[in-house]
Amino acid sequence: MLRISHIIKNFENVNALQNVSLTINKGEFFGLLGPNGAGKSTLMNIIIGYLEADSGQISFNDQIISSSNISLRKKFGYVPQEVSLYLELSAHQNLRIFGKFYDFSAKELENKIEEVLELVQLKDRKKDPVKEYSGGMKRRLNLAASLLHDPEILLCDEPTVGVDPQSRNAIFDMLNVLNKAGKTILYTTHYMEEAERLCSRLAIIDNGNIIAQGSLIDLINLLNQKDTIKIQKTTFTQNKLALLKDMGRVSESDFYLELIPKESYDRNSKIFAKLEEIGIQNEFVQISRATLEDVFLNLTGRSLRD
Amino acid sequence: MKNIYHLVIKDINRFLNDRRAVILTFIVPIILIIIFGNIFGGSGGVRGKAEILLVNESKSVVAKLLESKLDSSKALRTVKTYTAENGKDTLMFDEETAKEWVRTGRISAAVVMPKDFFTDTSSAIKIKFYYDPKNEIESNIIQGNLQQTIFTQIPRMMPILMQRKAANYLGSDSAKRFLKGMGKIAHEYFGVSPDSFYNRLTRIDSASLFSSSADTSSETNIMSNLVRFDSEQLVGKKITNPGLTRSVGGWAMMFLLFSLTGAATSIFEERNEGTLKRLLCMPITRSDILWSKYIYSMLLGMIQLLVMFVFAWVFFGVEIFSNFGNLLIVIIASAAAAVSFGMLITSISKTYSQANGISTLLILVMSALGGSWFPTSFLPGWMQVISKGTLTYWSMEGFLQVLWRHSSFAGIALNVLVLLSIAVLINFYALIRFRRGII
Numbered sequence: 030m031l032r033i034s035h036i037i038k039n040f041e042n043v044n045a046l047q048n049v050s051l052t053i054n055k056g057e058f059f060g061l062l063g064p065n066g067a068g069k070s071t072l073m074n075i076i077i078g079y080l081e082a083d084s085g086q087i088s089f090n091d092q093i094i095s096s097s098n099i100s101l102r103k104k105f106g107y108v109p110q111e112v113s114l115y116l117e118l119s120a121h122q123n124l125r126i127f128g129k130f131y132d133f134s135a136k137e138l139e140n141k142i143e144e145v146l147e148l149v150q151l152k153d154r155k156k157d158p159v160k161e162y163s164g165g166m167k168r169r170l171n172l173a174a175s176l177l178h179d180p181e182i183l184l185c186d187e188p189t190v191g192v193d194p195q196s197r198n199a200i201f202d203m204l205n206v207l208n209k210a211g212k213t214i215l216y217t218t219h220y221m222e223e224a225e226r227l228c229s230r231l232a233i234i235d236n237g238n239i240i241a242q243g244s245l246i247d248l249i250n251l252l253n254q255k256d257t258i259k260i261q262k263t264t265f266t267q268n269k270l271a272l273l274k275d276m277g278r279v280s281e282s283d284f285y286l287e288l289i290p291k292e293s294y295d296r297n298s299k300i301f302a303k304l305e306e307i308g309i310q311n312e313f314v315q316i317s318r319a320t321l322e323d324v325f326l327n328l329t330g331r332s333l334r335d
Numbered sequence: 336m337k338n339i340y341h342l343v344i345k346d347i348n349r350f351l352n353d354r355r356a357v358i359l360t361f362i363v364p365i366i367l368i369i370i371f372g373n374i375f376g377g378s379g380g381v382r383g384k385a386e387i388l389l390v391n392e393s394k395s396v397v398a399k400l401l402e403s404k405l406d407s408s409k410a411l412r413t414v415k416t417y418t419a420e421n422g423k424d425t426l427m428f429d430e431e432t433a434k435e436w437v438r439t440g441r442i443s444a445a446v447v448m449p450k451d452f453f454t455d456t457s458s459a460i461k462i463k464f465y466y467d468p469k470n471e472i473e474s475n476i477i478q479g480n481l482q483q484t485i486f487t488q489i490p491r492m493m494p495i496l497m498q499r500k501a502a503n504y505l506g507s508d509s510a511k512r513f514l515k516g517m518g519k520i521a522h523e524y525f526g527v528s529p530d531s532f533y534n535r536l537t538r539i540d541s542a543s544l545f546s547s548s549a550d551t552s553s554e555t556n557i558m559s560n561l562v563r564f565d566s567e568q569l570v571g572k573k574i575t576n577p578g579l580t581r582s583v584g585g586w587a588m589m590f591l592l593f594s595l596t597g598a599a600t601s602i603f604e605e606r607n608e609g610t611l612k613r614l615l616c617m618p619i620t621r622s623d624i625l626w627s628k629y630i631y632s633m634l635l636g637m638i639q640l641l642v643m644f645v646f647a648w649v650f651f652g653v654e655i656f657s658n659f660g661n662l663l664i665v666i667i668a669s670a671a672a673a674v675s676f677g678m679l680i681t682s683i684s685k686t687y688s689q690a691n692g693i694s695t696l697l698i699l700v701m702s703a704l705g706g707s708w709f710p711t712s713f714l715p716g717w718m719q720v721i722s723k724g725t726l727t728y729w730s731m732e733g734f735l736q737v738l739w740r741h742s743s744f745a746g747i748a749l750n751v752l753v754l755l756s757i758a759v760l761i762n763f764y765a766l767i768r769f770r771r772g773i774i
Binding site: 074077078079096099100102103105107109110111112113114115116127130131174184 | 608609610612613614615616617618619620621
């Protein structure tokens with residue numbers, strides 16, 4: 030559906046994108062995960078036509094996206110990082126302005142506006158100026174403005190930055206509903222929790238390079254170890270340290286012993302059985318599952334939040 | 336104390352990193368000081384001279400004297416010739432051509448010394464002064480300097496003028512007999528030759544007239560009855576509110592530039608707020624957005640100017656409807672040029688605050704140089720040349736042509752052409768930059 034081929038983009042002193050290639054298939058919820066400055070928004074800006082790539086091409090349904098092929102943009106819905114709305118106008122006025130650029134009759138546009146306002150639960154506040162909305166409401170309207178023309182693909186560029194957890198969950202739910210209804214979604218984020226929760230397939234981007242891509246399981250499988258066992262330090266566990274070291278690599282922090290089990294202990298049930306065997310109670314044990322954060326750390330040597 | 340020191344240093348650093356604040360604090364006032372300093376002669380350099388057209392049709396030596404004094408005036412610059420329509424010949428002005436030049440606004444004032452300026456029987460010299468008081472201060476300066484130059488020279492001719500006055504009153508034979516009699520008395524008491532005495536009283540000594548040694552200042556006041564100073568206002572006689580009619584265009588233009596630059600640079604606001612990006616993701620081209628800004632700003636500019644002129648008409652009686660068609664043409668051309676100025680600022684700036692700083696500087700300088708605040712003739716010669724490179728100048732002159740002179744389209748054609756050329760060239764440049772995504 031959306032094919033990104035060998036995109037290179039350089040700014041004055043920055044190689045923002047270095048030969049980036051991706052394919053997003055119809056109906057996918059595709060995540061682009063990377064730290065700030067990795068090149069996510071630059072790639073998004075090139076897809077929507079805000080920036081031009083130095084080289085490479087992007088095609089949608091085998092049609093090359095270019096500044097001259099603007100009718101192709103009707104198939105995109107873009108949810109920007111910022112609240113991209115005219116704050117002094119009402120939700121209804123904003124949606125009318127944006128809807129006018131698509132081929133709706135006046136009645137169709139009104140119906141569409143009502144429909145998307147219903148979806149983002151802002152129907153009751155549609156006549157209020159957007160500047161009076163809460164941050165979460167603005168974000169929901171931001172999403173609504175991208176859905177007016179029923180786009181084939183929704184391009185979400187970190188749409189939940191600075192949003193409270195409740196509104197974030199509401200947006201996630203809406204996106205899930207849309208994806209289940211068949212909408213293709215490309216979602217950039219630097220929150221690995223979002224990527225894990227929402228995306229069926231992911232690419233990890235760092236310093237303008239795609240360093241890994243696949244399903245969440247594919248990416249986790251890139252790690253040598255999957256889970257880490259944290260054991261609360263007590264006098265008793267200290268005495269069992271030698272036995273723990275037989276199970277895998279053990280490191281110590283102030284309050285915990287951290288065990289990365291050997292390959293033979295990769296099943297949790299085995300680990301718990303062995304811990305019980307050596308006399309460590311379950312209440313002192315915590316399993317830390319491998320996350321995309323670990324994948325990123327493993328691939329780059331840095332944390333996603335660095 | 337240490338904390339205060341660090342806080343002060345922090346504020347200084349923040350200030351120095353805010354280019355707009357630095358420009359507004361130092362550069363703008365410095366430039367305005369330079370301009371005003373030159374106007375009021377503070378720099379000690381050559382001050383701007385008011386241009387005056389001089390026609391000397393008299394063969395009299397007195398006329399020659401006045402011409403030379405006007406030529407060397409520190410406040411006036413005399414213009415005596417013009418290039419003929421064939422572009423080759425240089426012709427001397429005559430009275431009719433001089434009047435036409437004043438009437439059409441090519442010059443503010445003309446002095447004509449006619450053939451009968453000072454004949455053998457004249458008891459007063461005759462000077463014609465034609466003027467266009469479109470800039471009242473300039474007009475007063477010209478008249479003041481002209482009269483000062485004339486009256487300071489008149490005392491040297493006082494004896495001859497007074498005798499001619501006496502001859503007119505007594506009859507020339509009686510006056511002649513009286514003077515001859517005076518010659519005899521002078522001969523009798525002082526041993527002076529009667530003929531020589533008579534000649535001194537009745538002939539003009541051109542050498543002494545051109546000498547600069549005579550102190551004449553105390554005699555100036557009584558001279559006015561020896562000069563027939565016929566002044567005629569050729570333009571703007573029917574203007575009900577001349578002061579505002581002259582200045583409304585200038586102020587309107589300055590605020591138009593501010594508001595339209597704001598409208599054009601709102602592209603930056605749209606970029607910062609993200610709406611520009613959203614629009615560009617829609618089936619809209621960059622050119623569409625630029626044109627929409629242009630048309631919106633044009634409409635805003637035209638409405639703003641119209642509102643200002645209508646306001647001036649309602650409250651101050653500035654006559655705008657007698658030449659309304661041409662006023663509309665100048666409004667459209669001025670708005671087009673002002674919008675293009677905004678587009679230029681937008682295209683050369685990287686941020687909204689940078690655009691704001693640059694535009695404030697340029698608008699204030701253009702307003703000062705272009706005649707919004709005072710007549711450009713007050714400026715030194717080199718500044719007057721720069722003045723013609725500002726769109727304020729062409730716009731101001733256009734409004735004056737329409738409101739003050741009630742010119743036909745031919746009278747405003749050059750102004751309109753220049754303003755529209757500025758608009759087309761700048762917009763072409765801005766469009767290229769916008770298409771390339773530079774804005």
